[in-house]
Amino acid sequence: MDSSLSRPSSEPDRFLTRRVLPTLGLFALVYGAALALDYHINTAVLTITLMVTLCLLKMPVAIALIGAALLGALHGGLSVTEAIGTFNESLLTGAQVGMTYVMVGAFAVAIARSGLLDLLAQRIAARLDWREGATNKGVKWGLFLTLIVASLLSQNAVPVHIAFIPILIPPLLGVMNRLKIDRRAVACLLGCFISASYLLLPTGFGAIYLNEILLANVNEVGESLNLAVTADMVPRAMFWPVMGLIAGAAVCVFYSYRKPREYESVPATEIAMQASPKRPNLVQLAATVAAIGAALGCQLAFDSLLLGALVGFVILGASGVFRWREQDDVFTEGMRMMAQIAVIITLASGFSGVLGATDEIGSLVAATAALLDGNMMLGAALMLIVGLFITIGFGDSFASVPILAPIYIPLALALGFSPMATVALLGASAALGDAGSPASTITLGATAGLNADGQHDHIRDSVIPMFLHANLGMLLFAWGAAMVL
Incomplete structure (x- = not known):
């Protein structure tokens, strides 16, 4: 057995000693100085800042949410028992969405077992002209179109989330190498169109984000503020922020990464490109189509992605x-794939509940509104930038909504934004960073597929390109939407 696996390393953890401990020490020093000077720190600001700081210091998101919520509750005057009780009572909404994620994960893995994605990859490879000097432009744009369609369908009609990427992309790496496609463009296409799909189309994961999370939180927080939003208003409010994602994708393909990029020809990719895929028989093909149709039909009929x-x-x-006897294994594999998202969403509801229990969100909103002095342009920009910062911290837009809603909705209304603009600001602020965070399932999924041959760096080739194109495009368009809606 490898001895390095049986005992801890004797070398010091440089990240711990150079980043974590100094940052936490500085945080404690500033907090102590504020208390000594009798300076009041708003509990919501303290709690969110601490949570984001812990996430950026690579603390597990679940621990960061729980730890920040409890420490913030203590600062806000709650006892440990009250803080834990409030946290637990607020978990129900997040747990319901989390269980849906678990079931969807199992369904995604089951679809992947059908072999349809392998077959599609082989069909694309078969169209490649191997003759010297062939440009294969038709294959290149056909490949891009396939990735766009797969990204859109993966969140709605065939809700498999990012499960299709590690299955579809590796067999196509040999084709991409022959075409000299810059994989950063592929990463941006995946990130932009996966995000665009669930942010605009209210089925599949779009139904979870737009209806079960965004709409539910807007109406829950807005009830005491005389704000009521209907389901049809949410996609209309998110249209222009999504157009920012589309614009970012266009810039990356036609400008930023349009030039050919050389990659080494790795034998594994050539073998994968020429290998015979698993071919589903007619019965399995019909069953797969029926399963997808039944999932979509049940969701539309009963408004339940879980049942579908x-x-x-x-x-x-x-x-x-x-x-049939492999059902447990397939379900467990899907549960593992979605477990992190499910846990984060559940805990984020508890985090949001603790923020509300401290009764300091109202004072934060009033102070911010007074500082902005009715400046809607500055207010919209600050909300979007803060949302980007928070979501970058833990990489999940679904979990960001219940954290931002108690602050953003009262602030947006206080500044004079319309209900549609308020939805656009909250929905875009929570989604900013999802396709550009190192911890996002979207960036991790893109890297898992594109780095199958070891030639795609997660930070340089997935995170940074997605941040520059998806996030900045969406930020600009969302800011403009807030001004005109």
């Missing part, structure tokens, strides 16, 4: 796409 994913999973298991 469950029905689709059972159909795939009964059809022989995977063996």
Whole structure:
């Protein structure tokens, strides 16, 4: 057995000694000085700042949410028992969404077992002209179109989230190498169109984000402020922020990464490109289509993605796409894939509940509104930038909404924004950073597929390109939308 796996390393952890301890020490010093000078620190500001700081220091997001919530509650005057009780009571909403994620994860893995994505990759590779000097422009743009369509469908009609990327992309790396496609452009396309799909189309993951999270939080927080938003208003409010993502994708393909980029020809990618994929028979193909249709139909009929994913999973298991006795393994694999997101969403609801229990959000909103003095342009810009900062910290837009809603909705209304503009600001602020965070499932998924041959760096080739194109484009368009809606 490798001895390095059986005992801890004797070398000091440089990140711990150079980043974590000095940052936490500085945080404690500033906090202590404020208390000594009898300077009041708003509990909401302290709690969110501490949570983001812990996330940026690579603390697990779950621990950062719980730790920051408890410490913020103590600062706000709650006892430990009251803080824990409030946190636990607020978990219900997040747990409901989290369980939906778990079932969708199982459904995604079941669809992946059908072999349809492998077959699609082989069909694209078969169209490649191998003759010297061939440009293959039609194949290149056909490949881009395939990735765009797959990204859009993965969040709605076929809700498999990022599960399609590690299955579809590796067999195509040999094709991309022959075409000299810059993989940073592919990463941006995946990030922009995956985000655009769930932010605009209210089915699948879009139904979770737009209806179960964004709409629910807007109406819950806005109830005491006489704000009521209907389901049809949410996609209309998110249209222009999504157009920012589309513009970012266009810039990356036609300008930033349009030039050819050389990659080494790795034998593994050539073999994957020429290998025979698993070919589903007609019964399995029909069952897969039926499962996808049933999942979408149940969601539309009963407004339940959980039920749709469950029905689709059972159909795939009964059809022989995977063996009946392997159901536990498939479900467990899907649960592992979605467990982190489910846990973060659940804990974020508890975090939001503690923020509300401290009764200091109102004072923060009043102070910020007074500072901005009715300046809507500056207010919209600050809300979007803060949302970008928070979501970059822990990389999940779904979990950001319940954290931002108690602050952003009263502030937006106090500044005079319309209900549509308020929804656009909250929805875009929570989504900013999802496609540009090192911890985001979107960036991690893109890297998992594009780095199958070890030639795609997570930070330089996925995170930074997505940040520059997806986030900045969305920020500019969302700011403009808030001004005109």
